[in-house]
Amino acid sequence: MKKILVLHTGGTIAMSADASGNVVPGAENPLDQYQSSFGADIQLETEDVFNLPSPHITPERMLALKQRIDKAAHEGVDGVVVTHGTDTLEETAYFLDLTLPNELAVVVTGAMRSANEIGSDGLHNLETAIQTASSPDAADKGVLVVMNDEIHSARYVTKTHTTNVATFRTPTFGPIGLVANHGVVFFESLLRSTVCPIQTVTDNVFLIKAYAGMGPELFEAIAQPSTHGVVIEALGAGNMPPATLPAIQKLLDMNIPVALVSRCFNGIAQDVYAYEGGGVQLKQMGVIFCQGLNGQKARIKLLVGVSAGMSADELARFVATANS
Numbered sequence: 001m002k003k004i005l006v007l008h009t010g011g012t013i014a015m016s017a018d019a020s021g022n023v024v025p026g027a028e029n030p031l032d033q034y035q036s037s038f039g040a041d042i043q044l045e046t047e048d049v050f051n052l053p054s055p056h057i058t059p060e061r062m063l064a065l066k067q068r069i070d071k072a073a074h075e076g077v078d079g080v081v082v083t084h085g086t087d088t089l090e091e092t093a094y095f096l097d098l099t100l101p102n103e104l105a106v107v108v109t110g111a112m113r114s115a116n117e118i119g120s121d122g123l124h125n126l127e128t129a130i131q132t133a134s135s136p137d138a139a140d141k142g143v144l145v146v147m148n149d150e151i152h153s154a155r156y157v158t159k160t161h162t163t164n165v166a167t168f169r170t171p172t173f174g175p176i177g178l179v180a181n182h183g184v185v186f187f188e189s190l191l192r193s194t195v196c197p198i199q200t201v202t203d204n205v206f207l208i209k210a211y212a213g214m215g216p217e218l219f220e221a222i223a224q225p226s227t228h229g230v231v232i233e234a235l236g237a238g239n240m241p242p243a244t245l246p247a248i249q250k251l252l253d254m255n256i257p258v259a260l261v262s263r264c265f266n267g268i269a270q271d272v273y274a275y276e277g278g279g280v281q282l283k284q285m286g287v288i289f290c291q292g293l294n295g296q297k298a299r300i301k302l303l304v305g306v307s308a309g310m311s312a313d314e315l316a317r318f319v320a321t322a323n324s
């Protein structure tokens with residue numbers, strides 16, 4: 001018998017459509033009515049940590065969730081399932097991946113259709129997440145995201161479609177397992193990862209997307225002592241329009257860490273081009289190239305590294321290394 005703790009945080013999985021078809025959170029979480037179909041094999045304990053749409057989730061709330069899961073590790077629990085809104089699910093899942101010791105299986109899930117919509121995917125995703133969390137193979141795989149019968153590593157998964165139930169994808173690398181009729185199957189293991197057991201979180205780590213003809217304005221606006229870090233979603237393999245360079249240099253001169261990913265959906269950022277604003281120059285300036293993560297994940301990684309009090313060198317290594 002496995003003991004699984006289910007922590008609800010809100011999102012569409014905990015919402016219902018009203019008479020006019022608008023999807024709204026209610027005073028009651030419909031998931032509280034869920035009756036387990038696992039019999040004596042899996043003992044479920046359920047807790048409503050929050051009941052929030054996921055655009056209301058903040059790093060402070062991610063930390064509160066991490067601290068609740070830390071406690072669960074001492075409560076004789078075999079695994080944890082977190083239900084969460086899908087809009088920021090990948091950020092919370094990756095935050096947990098970076099900050100929790102890799103001891104308990106932790107699986108994050110959500111839904112694209114609310115509880116009373118036809119074809120609602122909430123209960124199915126909840127059940128497959130519970131199945132995954134109770135699988136002996138789920139341990140040591142980092143935090144997992146289970147949606148639509150696929151198992152993804154929290155490190156790389158991203159929401160790719162506004163409404164489709166097959167929205168969660170892992171560009172470049174693919175899912176690491178699936179939930180099939182006869183159970184959970186993994187076909188990849190996790191590469192090494194660093195755990196940052198932080199106690200507080202820093203704010204003011206910003207994410208800025210590059211575009212053709214971009215000027216210095218957005219970078220100038222955040223060149224403040226209160227800024228703790230910046231992630232740039234750069235062009236292509238990792239290049240920036242020349243007009244942004246003085247403002248990026250100013251941030252670096254202020255000892256504000258600047259990390260860079262590509263705004264491309266697939267592939268990794270690298271210092272390939274040696275023209276003005278190309279990756280070679282950006283790297284020489286001290287911009288940290290972050291491999292394999294998208295912008296929102298790189299922001300979480302930078303935020304966790306800064307919150308852990310890393311030195312500039314440690315932070316650069318932590319953010320630049322794909323498998324830390």
Ligand SMILES: NC(=O)C[C@H](N)C(=O)O
Nearest residue numbers: 011012053054085086087
């Ligand atoms: N499908 C969802 O859960 C989307 C919702 N807006 C949320 O993230 O809370």
